[in-house]
Amino acid sequence: MRFSKTSTLLFVLLLIIGSIVTSHVQTVRAEFRRSDLETRYRQRQEDLRLYEEQFERLTEENRQLLQRQEDAIADLLQREGQEGILEELRFTRMLAGFTQVSGEGVRITLNDKPDYDIFLDTEDSIVHDGDIRHVLDLLRNAGAAAFSVNQQRIVNSSYIYCIGPTILCNQQRLTPPYVIEARGNPEALAAAIHQDPTLSIRAMPGIDLIVIVEQLEEVVIPPFADANNLEPFINRLEVVR
Amino acid sequence: MKTGIIKTVTFTVVCLVLGILIALQMKNVNADQISEQNLEELQTKLIEYANKNVELQNRNTELYQYIDILEDDKASGSAQVDSILREKERAAIFAGLREVRNYGLEIRLSTAENHMIRDSVLRQFVNELRALGAQAVSINDERLVATSEIRASGSVIIINGNGYNRESTFVIKAITDPQKEDYILSYLESIRRSVTNDPQFQNDQYDIRFSTLPELTIPALSEDSIAFQIDLLQPEDN
CATH class of the missing domain: 1.20.5 (Single alpha-helices involved in coiled-coils or other helix-helix interfaces)
Known part of the structure; x- marks a missing residue:
């Protein structure tokens, strides 16, 4: 066939x-x-x-x-002839980080290497939670009076931590670029970042982590957003009289 | 002749159908990729926003109630002032201006003789304690606040402007949640191992010990401490 x-x-x-x-x-x-x-x-x-x-x-x-609330408190205390308490309240709130702070300072921007390739680039080319903590430590040691990360005020209860690929600050999810603003002497704060060997190595060609330092005549550090919800942060603190 | 025409028509039809089918297949291959994973990520984000909105809504409701009390002309002035004083006290506790006590844990760090404690090791433990939910932390009874420096300078480590000999034992205290004791201790143990096994710290021979205490006291930080940098916090027009 x-x-x-x-x-x-x-x-x-x-x-x-x-x-x-x-x-x-x-x-x-x-x-x-x-x-x-x-x-x-x-x-x-x-x-x-x-x-x-x-x-x-x-x-x-x-x-x-x-x-x-602030206006109502001020009105009430003035009405009651308690201006002294108003001043004390304002002062305490300022030390706690519940008021906006502005003035000279720096803005540090950390970002991953542009076009980061998971197969070709090392982990040093991306921003980790430890990098943000490191920058905050450098700024503290250089005399910063107040700072924020992506508009989140850093206060006594704040921590920067990562869960998987997400970096958290004050329970808020942060996404790159990470913009750290600090109030303080701009020259001293900028020098602390420029002279840091760890960040210098990370910014070198090949690793290319983005580290931008700007000295500014005015930075605006926002107040702590949870200032009217303090219970979770102080419920274990018994005051010693 | 007739067979030839049939053959040609058959081939034409078959090739046409084949062409259409191939085109359809290509279209499907090029279709954009939305995976279950994308959808899950989006849902997680949605839940986060929903929770944040509920929390904000509750906070705003509480604020409305509080403002109502403050603005209530009929309410007794002293009751309103008392509520403001309570608010001020809570802010002072949060700011680290009050001596506090409760269950907590103590970390004692020392090195081999003639070796010095590194500031980075202290900072590492402090950062981890904060992440573990410690509500108050001190080093050598120096209450730590958000702007406290922990910086080595020669033979001392400077904390809140005061120097501590690096060859002595450093004691970190923290008020933590007793219900998380096992988790906190096991986590700190992993930090201890990473420090003692770190090749750059090998010669220092760190001795790091943890103990939990039913009650420990953490002192207040004075409001005129250098750590607060008050002159930089004040509004500039003052």
Whole structure:
């Protein structure tokens, strides 16, 4: 029994069509699943946008309420002839980090190497929680009076820590670039960063960690956002009278 | 002749179908990739925001209530002043301006004779204690605040502007949660091992001991301490 060239060619073509149809049917099924995933993803994205907007609104409301509280306290104490307490309260809140601080200082920006490649670059090319702690330690030792990381005020209860790929500060998730601002003598603070051997090595060509130091005439360090929710930070502290 | 036409038509149809199918397949291959993992990450972010919003909402509600009390003309002035004084006291405790006591743990660090304690080792333990939820920390009875320096300078380590001999024993105290004792001790043990096994510290022969105490006292930091840098915190127009 012999097959003509035409029959053989037709057989091969139909075989290809058959296999493509089978694969296509599978793909279409997967496509249904993917389309469902895509719909859910878009929906979640929309939900997230709404939550972010709500967060912005609530944060602004909180800021206004804190201002209103301060004004109400001032009015009340003046009314009651207790201006002394008002001064003490303001002073204590300032030492606790509950007031905005502004003036001369520095801004340090830490960021991962541009186009970081997990297969080609070392871990030294990305910013770790320890790097932020290290910069804060350098700034402390150089006389910084107040500092913030990505607008989070560093206070007594603050710590910088990573859980997996996420760096947390004051329970807030931080994302790069990490912008550390400090109030203090700009020359002394900048020198502490420039002269640090660890950061110098990390910024060298090849590792290329981004370390930008700016001396500024004015930095604005925000107040601690949880100032009206202190219980979790002091509930174990019994005052010795 | 007729067979030839049939053959040509058949091939044309088969090739056309093949072409369409290949085009469809290519389209699917190029479709963008949204994975379950992306969706999970997005959901985690959503939950985080939802929690933050609830927390902020609660805080704002509490603030409204507090402001109402402050602005209530009918309320007794002394009750309102008392609530402000309580608020001031809480801020003072948080700021480290009060001597405090409770259950806590003590870390004693020393080195071999003629070797000096390194500031970086002290900072490492302090940072870890803060991350472990310590509410008050001191080194050699120097209360640590957010701006406290821990800096080696020659034979001393400077803390809050005061120098401590690096060849002596350093004692870190922290008020921590007793319910987390096992976790905290095992975590600190891993830090102790990493310090004692670190080749650059081998010659120092660190001796690091932990003990938990049912009650320990951590002194206050004076409000005129150099650590607070008050002149830099004041509004500039003052």
